[in-house]
Amino acid sequence: MFPFDYRRPAALAEAIAAHGGGGDVRYLAGGQSLVPALKLGLAQPSVLLDIARLPELRRIRAEGPTLVVGAAVTHAAMAEAVVAIPALAMLAGGIGDLQVRNMGTPGGALANNDPACDHAAGVLGLGAVIRTDRREIAAADFFLGMFETALEPGELIVEIVYSLPRRAGYAKVRNPASGYPVVGVFVAETGDGVRVAVTGAGATAFRLPEFEAALAADFSPLALAGLEVSPDDLNRDLHASHDYRAHLIGVLAGRAVADARR
Amino acid sequence: MQVSFTVNGALVETEVEPRVLLSTLLRERLGLTGTHVGCDTGQCGACTVHLDGRAVKSCMVLAVQADGRDILTIEGVAVGETLHPVQMAFRDRHALQCGFCTPGMVMTALDLVGHLEKPDEAAIRAGLAGNLCRCTGYRPIVEAVADAIRDGGG
Structure with a gap:
């Protein structure tokens, strides 16, 4: 591993000041993607700023009609504490494996934006808002591409603001070796319509307007009969072809709706 | 960097480079070779230890991330000759x-x-x-x- 400096600021303001926007300073949360990247030399920061213990980033609280989850809450803590949105708790409790969930965080996962990021489906499906140290970013504007987000250099996710849905469900097929979803689909029925968000299938998470319209008319798995997703722009790798991923989207959307109706 | 944590109940204070993994520190510095390194890529879980009471893969954690925290390894599970x-x-x-x-x-x-x-x-x-x-x-x-x-x- 390349050498780097490590600092652990005691407060959020101190961390932001210490970062200063420099290109080779990196925030470190749980490190479950960043530490492997450091080992491989894929990331070579000169300074790591450990934000995992900042109290401002570790709260889960209700704020009006929303649930606010701190960026450095662990997936495991989220699975236990997010009782207001059971599908989101289930999503967090199914990420990777136990050990990864005990370290990994939603803020880190979203900033990394792996094409198979579970949290991306939850954020997009629930129409959440990403609150950073500088601004609020709507889910629709956040996910730009493979490992690419709207975050500017040095911009730090502080909280994720989830609107409470009427009901929601999540279904995925996991890669048994990595724990990442081959495809995952999050479905939510909310005050302003139905959202269907897909992860693992494309360069980044995306929504399915046709599925959403069908479910807005009839929120049942049967409403999705006959709907198809084009495999053209979907991922293909040694785990699954793009045709298989297109097929899985339809199957998992139906399962997610059934999960939401339970 | 100077770090201090408890390992199996005993206070450990040592100097460690930030790039050193927790698994490396436990095995090579502290001689706690019961923590096995199987893959060193976070796949196999052989290096699992507890950090503040929860299981983590010590090859995916920097030793400095454990500063000030409580570590339990396999050596601290049995009490003397009495197995857990x-x-x-x-x-x-x-x-x-x-x-x-x-x-x-x-x-x-x-x-x-x-x-x-x-x-x-x-x-x-x-x-x-x-x-x-x-x-x-x-x-x-x-x-x-x-x-x-x-x-x-x-």
Whole structure:
């Protein structure tokens, strides 16, 4: 591993000041993607700023009609504490494996934006808002591409603001070796319509307007009969072809709706 | 960087480079070689230890991330010659063959014993998903964890 400096600021303001926007300073949360990247030399920061213990980033609280989850809450803590949105708790409790969930965080996962990021489906499906140290970013504007987000250099996710849905469900097929979803689909029925968000299938998470319209008319798995997703722009790798991923989207959307109706 | 943490109940204060992994520090600096490094890529779980009471893969954690925290390794699980109930269950169920994965399996099992809400077979298998065993086929390990939970072996 390349050498780097490590600092652990005691407060959020101190961390932001210490970062200063420099290109080779990196925030470190749980490190479950960043530490492997450091080992491989894929990331070579000169300074790591450990934000995992900042109290401002570790709260889960209700704020009006929303649930606010701190960026450095662990997936495991989220699975236990997010009782207001059971599908989101289930999503967090199914990420990777136990050990990864005990370290990994939603803020880190979203900033990394792996094409198979579970949290991306939850954020997009629930129409959440990403609150950073500088601004609020709507889910629709956040996910730009493979490992690419709207975050500017040095911009730090502080909280994720989830609107409470009427009901929601999540279904995925996991890669048994990595724990990442081959495809995952999050479905939510909310005050302003139905959202269907897909992860693992494309360069980044995306929504399915046709599925959403069908479910807005009839929120049942049967409403999705006959709907198809084009495999053209979907991922293909040694785990699954793009045709298989297109097929899985339809199957998992139906399962997610059934999960939401339970 | 100067770090201090407790390892199996004893205070450890040492100087460590930020790039040193927790697994490396435990094995090479502290001589706690019960923590095995199988893959060094976060796949196999053999290096699992507890950080503040929860199972983590020590090859995916920098030693400096453990500064000020409480670490439990496999060496701190038994009391003298008396095996922990989870270790007893592994022995009784023949839940190991070559034994390489066993320290990590036991550390993960300890987390499951303390935290699984609905400890049926599916939940135990899902809980063990981050630990690979190439000998047993997992069944005796799942049975050992179920025994330990049933017998209240936390």
